[in-house]
Amino acid sequence: MIPTPNLDHLSPGDYELVYEPAEDTFLLLDALEKDAEFLRNEIKPCICLEIGSGTGCVSTFLGKILGDGTALLICTDINPYASAITNKTGYHNSIQLDSITTNLVNGLLPRLYHSIDILCFNPPYVVTTSDDLYLSKSIIEKAWAGGIDGREIIDKMLPLVDVKYFLFKIN
Template identity: 55%
Template sequence: MEPTPDLSHLTRRDYDRIYEPAEDTFLLLDALELDANALRAAKPQICLEIGSGSGCVSTFLGKILGSSVLYLCTDINFHACRCTFLTGVQNQVILDPINTSLDSAVQYRLMHGVDIILFNPPYVPTSSDEAEDAQEARTIEGSWAGGFNGMELTNVFLERVERLMSFQGKFYLVAVKQNDIEHIRRLMLHSHGLKSEIVLQRRAGREYLFVIRFTR
């Protein structure tokens, strides 16, 4: 059992600017741990986390898979990129953060080349204006403000993810019940040919969280 990454280098001032790991983060860690043997057996070469925040998730995956893998981590928030890098250093995992929105800086170079994709998106339903303002400001609000049905930013990435995935690729998505899990799964199957399975689900306060794994 892999321990949760050491985040003791991050301070309250950091968490005023980036998303602090919470129940959704830990559910994703648990899902990756459940799949750990299959992930190792697939011998992935490139992993990509969208919206890495503190770097906790990619660091955890790095501990599972080891140093032979390239760990790319994007975040629109520059401070999150800095914290991601430092979390890797703190835990002896080499992470490569990229300050960009979603996969914008890498989508063409990585076409059909990414073996593991991780996305814990801003899934909280808000107004569209609030979600758009949060992304433009590149601040902590962008880590949770999801717009209509909490899906506005997620929908943008769902249109791109199949082009990123390698033949053996796996895509892990965190979602809440209000996002309409079955609609997401049908959309990805019918529009992009990606099969899916709910790896884990858990109630956390008022939220009911899911981790969905998509494969070809």
């Protein structure tokens, strides 16, 4: 069993600005752990990307799974506080993360197109208005605001994804 990354360096005030890991985060960690051997031995990733890294919990966990430190772990988040906290989480767990403040993959494409071996994305999916996505004054709301039908962010990202494997946990 791979331990959940240590987040003791975060304060309650940090969670007012950054999405606190919740059930959806832990389901993603469980799926990654279930497929750990496949990720290490079959995929053998060189470049991993997490979109919407929040606290950096998922990428740090992925770094623990991969273990040897040879994969580049890139994290993006639209929230500058999340980008800073992601780097701190990696540091406090001895995992090198490279966090970039950007919207989804802006600035990474086309350079990284067809180069991402593992993509992790826990998209915001709460049904909100489109205005909540683009006009919200609260940075934390962007962590869960999914727009119309909760799919606006997902629908922006899907056309950019070209994957060989899908990892799902279906009960």
